[in-house]
Amino acid sequence: MRAIRRFTVRTVLPEPLAELDVLARNLRWSWHAGTRDLFAGLDPQVWEQVGQDPVALLGALSRARLAELAADDDVVAKVRAASADLAAYRERPRWYQRQTGEHLPDAVAYFSPEFGVAPTLPQYSGGLGVLAGDHLKSASDLGVPLVGVGLLYRSGYFRQGLTRDGWQVEHLPVHDPDGLPVALLRDRTGEPAAVTLGMPGGRTLRAHVWVAQVGRVPLLLLDSDVPGNDDEARSVTDRLYAGSSEHRLQQELLLGVGGVRALRLWSRLTDAQDPAVFHTNEGHAGFLGVERVRELVEEGVDADAALELVRTTTVFTTHTPVPAGIDRFDRAIVASYVEALDEKDHLDTDRVLALGAEEHAGGDPLVFNMALMGLRLSGRANGVSRLHGKVSREMFGPLWPGFDPVEVPIGSITNGVHAPTWVAREVTDLATRRMKPHDSATGAGWVRRDLVDDVELWELRTGLRTRLVQDARRRVRASWQARGAAESELGWVDDALSPDVLTIGFARRAATYKRLTLMLADPERFRALLLHPERPVQVVVAGKAHPDDDGGKRLIADLVAFADAHDVRHRIVFLPDYDMRMAATLYPGCDVWLNTPVRTREACGTSGMKVALNGGLHLSVRDGWWDEWHDVRHGWVIPTADGVDDPAERDRVEAAALYDLLEHQVAPTFYDRDERGVPVPWLAMVRHTLATLGPKVQATRMVADYVAHMYEPAARAGATLAGDDASGARELAAWKSRVRAAWSDVRVDHVDSSGVGDAPQVGDTLAVHAWVSLGGLRPQDVEVQVLHGTVDDDEQLADHTVRALTVTEELEAGRWVFGTQIELTGTGHFGYTVRVVPRHEALTSATDLGLVATAGD
Numbered sequence: 001m002r003a004i005r006r007f008t009v010r011t012v013l014p015e016p017l018a019e020l021d022v023l024a025r026n027l028r029w030s031w032h033a034g035t036r037d038l039f040a041g042l043d044p045q046v047w048e049q050v051g052q053d054p055v056a057l058l059g060a061l062s063r064a065r066l067a068e069l070a071a072d073d074d075v076v077a078k079v080r081a082a083s084a085d086l087a088a089y090r091e092r093p094r095w096y097q098r099q100t101g102e103h104l105p106d107a108v109a110y111f112s113p114e115f116g117v118a119p120t121l122p123q124y125s126g127g128l129g130v131l132a133g134d135h136l137k138s139a140s141d142l143g144v145p146l147v148g149v150g151l152l153y154r155s156g157y158f159r160q161g162l163t164r165d166g167w168q169v170e171h172l173p174v175h176d177p178d179g180l181p182v183a184l185l186r187d188r189t190g191e192p193a194a195v196t197l198g199m200p201g202g203r204t205l206r207a208h209v210w211v212a213q214v215g216r217v218p219l220l221l222l223d224s225d226v227p228g229n230d231d232e233a234r235s236v237t238d239r240l241y242a243g244s245s246e247h248r249l250q251q252e253l254l255l256g257v258g259g260v261r262a263l264r265l266w267s268r269l270t271d272a273q274d275p276a277v278f279h280t281n282e283g284h285a286g287f288l289g290v291e292r293v294r295e296l297v298e299e300g301v302d303a304d305a306a307l308e309l310v311r312t313t314t315v316f317t318t319h320t321p322v323p324a325g326i327d328r329f330d331r332a333i334v335a336s337y338v339e340a341l342d343e344k345d346h347l348d349t350d351r352v353l354a355l356g357a358e359e360h361a362g363g364d365p366l367v368f369n370m371a372l373m374g375l376r377l378s379g380r381a382n383g384v385s386r387l388h389g390k391v392s393r394e395m396f397g398p399l400w401p402g403f404d405p406v407e408v409p410i411g412s413i414t415n416g417v418h419a420p421t422w423v424a425r426e427v428t429d430l431a432t433r434r435m436k437p438h439d440s441a442t443g444a445g446w447v448r449r450d451l452v453d454d455v456e457l458w459e460l461r462t463g464l465r466t467r468l469v470q471d472a473r474r475r476v477r478a479s480w481q482a483r484g485a486a487e488s489e490l491g492w493v494d495d496a497l498s499p500d501v502l503t504i505g506f507a508r509r510a511a512t513y514k515r516l517t518l519m520l521a522d523p524e525r526f527r528a529l530l531l532h533p534e535r536p537v538q539v540v541v542a543g544k545a546h547p548d549d550d551g552g553k554r555l556i557a558d559l560v561a562f563a564d565a566h567d568v569r570h571r572i573v574f575l576p577d578y579d580m581r582m583a584a585t586l587y588p589g590c591d592v593w594l595n596t597p598v599r600t601r602e603a604c605g606t607s608g609m610k611v612a613l614n615g616g617l618h619l620s621v622r623d624g625w626w627d628e629w630h631d632v633r634h635g636w637v638i639p640t641a642d643g644v645d646d647p648a649e650r651d652r653v654e655a656a657a658l659y660d661l662l663e664h665q666v667a668p669t670f671y672d673r674d675e676r677g678v679p680v681p682w683l684a685m686v687r688h689t690l691a692t693l694g695p696k697v698q699a700t701r702m703v704a705d706y707v708a709h710m711y712e713p714a715a716r717a718g719a720t721l722a723g724d725d726a727s728g729a730r731e732l733a734a735w736k737s738r739v740r741a742a743w744s745d746v747r748v749d750h751v752d753s754s755g756v757g758d759a760p761q762v763g764d765t766l767a768v769h770a771w772v773s774l775g776g777l778r779p780q781d782v783e784v785q786v787l788h789g790t791v792d793d794d795e796q797l798a799d800h801t802v803r804a805l806t807v808t809e810e811l812e813a814g815r816w817v818f819g820t821q822i823e824l825t826g827t828g829h830f831g832y833t834v835r836v837v838p839r840h841e842a843l844t845s846a847t848d849l850g851l852v853a854t855a856g857d
Contacts (some may be wrong), residue, residue, distance in 0.1 A: 001313045010158070011058050011671040014070035019083035024054035027084060028215040030118035032139060033428070038082050042069060048134065051581070053120045054474045055149050055181050090216050090222035094143030095700075096707070103716035104707070105276035110135060111149045111259055113155075113251070114240055115221075117214055119580045120532060121180055122173070123150065123221065125240050126509050126544075128319055131384075131606060133214075133282050134418035138470045138699035142419075147266070147275060149259040149285070150223035151251060151578040152210050157241045160577040164483045166560030168545055168553045172239065182210040182221065185266065193269060194262040195222070197253060198340040205233045207254060215421030218272075220262050222254055224781045235715035242547065249337065252370065253854050256280075256287025257341055260295070276715045279315040279706070280378070283327060283370035289314055289377030290338070290352055291634035297346040301726050307377075312842070313712045313718035316378035318371060318410070319603045321391050322513075327370040360398030375399060375410075379717065380710050380846045384604040387627040391600050401755050402852035403799055404797075408481045409845040414625050414711065415604040416702035419694075419819065420662060422610040423466055424588035430456070444604040457686065458678045461591070461615060463500035464497040468589025472540055473497065475575045475582070476567060482576075496570045502670045505590030505611065507578050510552035513601040516543060519594070519618035520562055523656030530571035535667040539569045539594075540586060542578035554739050583607075588614035592635065592666060595620035596658065598650075609697035615686040619666060620655070628697055633688040636661050638692045689813040721842065732842045735781075735847060736826075745775025745814075746782070748855040751834045755821070770805060770855070771836045776814070783846065784818040788832035797831060805834070 013020055020039075029035040039054045040047045044059060051055035053633070061069075069075045096104070114120070114129030117136060120253055125128060131180030158170035185193040185208070208226050212219040213290075224236040236250045243251075267274050278288055289310050296306035320326055322601050331353060338352045356368035356377045363369075375381055375396060389412025393405045407460035415483040420428075430856070431440040434452050446452065460783070477493045497503070510516050519526055519539070529537045545552030556574070565573045575582060587593075593611040595602070595618070605624035612618065618635030620626045630637060638661065641653040669682050721728035750771040755766045768786050789800035798847040806820035824830065835854040837846040 109275035148219035416699035791831035
């Protein structure tokens with residue numbers, strides 16, 4: 001019989017154990033081994049039964065057991081020690097507090113549509129969310145004053161199952177916030193604090209704010225399933241990445257606009273600092289910029305100046321390597337929502353729509369593009385690996401016509417992963433026992449055999465592989481039973497996989513470009529590798545397809561059909577419902593991580609980083625982070641069939657290369673054993689990976705990069721524009737307006753050079769002079785530049801350097817001569833051109849206005 005009402009009854013803890021509630025509701029326990037040990041010790045059996053969830057554990061312990069624990073002086077002392085340790089962690093200065101930058105922001109807001117902090121807070125679908133969770137946890141460890149902002153989904157992402165024939169089916173769990181490690185934000189009267197948004201048709205969307213504490217970092221999660229909302233409004237935060245286009249638009253409005261309003265509530269109610277910098281993790285939260293402009297206009301700042309303030313203090317990170325991955329909404333529908341939420345007419349709807357307009361060649365004038373809005377509303381933007389930065393500059397280059405892709409103002413900060421979350425306890429314990437903190441932190445200790453010898457390192461890796469095999473067998477049995485198999489059919493599962501066989505992992509979203517089934521391109525050759533009599537290979541595969549992606553579901557079904565075959569099912573398995581809990585065993589247990597995307601389609605690919613932190617090697621196409629950081633001792637590069645246009649032929653060529661590597665390099669190295677049964681060459685690669693990749697792939701490095709290259713510069717620039725009643729922003733806006741109005745009269749009239757003869761040589765000096773018309777602008781409003789360097793056969797500057805020219809003569813009103821000298825330092829074909837770009841000390845880049853006048857135009 002179905003209940004008509006559902007709620008959670010909370011445990012009342014005895015006073016000596018009261019601090020357990022704070023420890024359970026601060027998610028630091030998820031990466032702090034000592035706190036996890038404390039909870040596990042309260043009742044090891046119940047701890048496992050509740051999935052290692054402290055909140056659930058405290059709810060599951062009987063009153064008698066709690067009374068018994070409260071009477072145990074040793075337990076009480078451990079609770080108090082853990083509580084004191086958490087308080088010290090939250091209050092004492094850390095890395096950020098030791099920095100000396102004059103404009104380090106007092107608070108940074110980090111917006112993301114999903115956060116994968118811990119399995120007990122299931123508000124993520126995959127890599128974007130887990131990256132966001134690692135960002136928060138690493139910011140906490142560093143002491144960076146971050147505030148996370150997201151949505152609280154009642155069903156979160158789907159749970160994955162399989163039919164008997166291997167087709168993915170979805171199950172939606174329902175999460176009661178009272179059973180999650182979150183607390184409701186309340187106003188000063190004790191009532192739930194709420195934000196409201198106007199909706200078309202006179203409707204109102206209301207949302208409560210739940211707070212998850214991630215170490216030192218608060219995470220604000222908006223929840224629309226609240227009394228007072230109609231059914232449609234209550235469903236806005238029902239599921240992650242599901243529903244109609246308009247449903248997604250409502251979610252993104254709540255995230256962006258509602259998120260800013262939630263931040264203001266949070267600051268007022270807790271006396272927290274208002275953020276000086278806003279960071280949007282992908283374009284989903286782009287409306288935060290619109291809301292901030294509206295706020296400033298309401299405070300009396302004119303719209304142009306408000307836009308400059310918002311742009312200067314906003315950071316935008318794109319994770320999308322293809323246009324198809326960008327959210328695009330019907331322009332007319334967006335207009336109706338903008339008009340509804342702007343109840344006091346502080347926004348110009350046409351100007352808001354222009355932020356997301358696809359004005360470039362090939363763009364659709366009827367859609368609103370969230371990524372374009374994100375870029376237009378941010379002063380600093382980045383991709384998530386060096387290669388992805390390059391891809392992003394090319395993809396978004398049309399927004400800056402007249403500039404080469406290399407000049408597009410999108411940089412890169414390569415993602416990282418939170419080591420305390422993803423490094424296996426066994427690896428951490430071994431490093432702690434054998435290495436000094438410096439040697440462990442830098443990775444230097446792993447290359448010293450006097451600290452960890454080969455036998456011990458091999459035993460560590462074998463133990464992690466064994467744990468994975470045991471977990472995989474349990475999951476395979478459960479999956480087959482869910483698919484309808486009888487227990488009598490499953491005797492073979494006890495021998496599925498082997499702790500002694502080379503183990504390859506492949507787990508990621510089952511999008512077509514990730515090529516889940518590339519390994520099956522030649523089934524018989526792949527089967528021969530799995531069943532090799534002396535050097536067998538076994539593969540553990542996991543991953544979900546989006547519920548609407550039948551192509552991805554077909555890939556899973558094809559893989560499952562192959563893995564179900566009687567002759568190979570002990571060597572390849574598919575594990576349903578890939579999540580953080582599975583990953584915690586899968587990543588450390590794999591010897592090799594396989595990654596086979598279509599090159600340039602993988603923005604970063606952090607799963608391989610987590611494997612590397614545990615001593616696993618990499619077998620991958622050169623994409624994402626692997627493109628910039630690989631070397632031959634980290635693993636193997638799968639050659640790509642660049643230039644092959646036919647996808648089937650490309651897959652065939654690259655699959656053949658994969659098989660060759662497995663057969664002739666990977667497996668032989670793994671099975672090359674000395675008299676002790678130890679693969680010394682393999683372990684040399686493991687040591688090199690731990691020592692050299694370990695420090696690079698850390699999210700603390702990533703967050704420190706954001707502080708240095710994004711947050712601090714944005715805060716500094718914002719302080720300059722905001723000072724003296726936003727006078728800097730007003731001046732910048734007026735200057736931009738004047739430059740745009742005058743730019744049609746700016747041109748390079750003539751360019752001349754001298755100083756080199758008919759046979760220029762290295763060391764010669766080339767004098768360049770340009771006659772430039774500026775119309776109503778002044779020389780200080782522009783920078784005249786000479787771009788010089790090597791040229792290709794099409795007379796294109798292939799690799800150029802930019803040098804500014806200085807005024808040498810005023811010819812007449814509005815016309816000047818600019819000049820400079822260039823030393824010829826290299827041989828080969830040399831060329832140059834001259835251009836004029838706007839110049840202002842408050843511009844982040846010469847491309848900011850998208851204006852350029854080039855010689856010959």
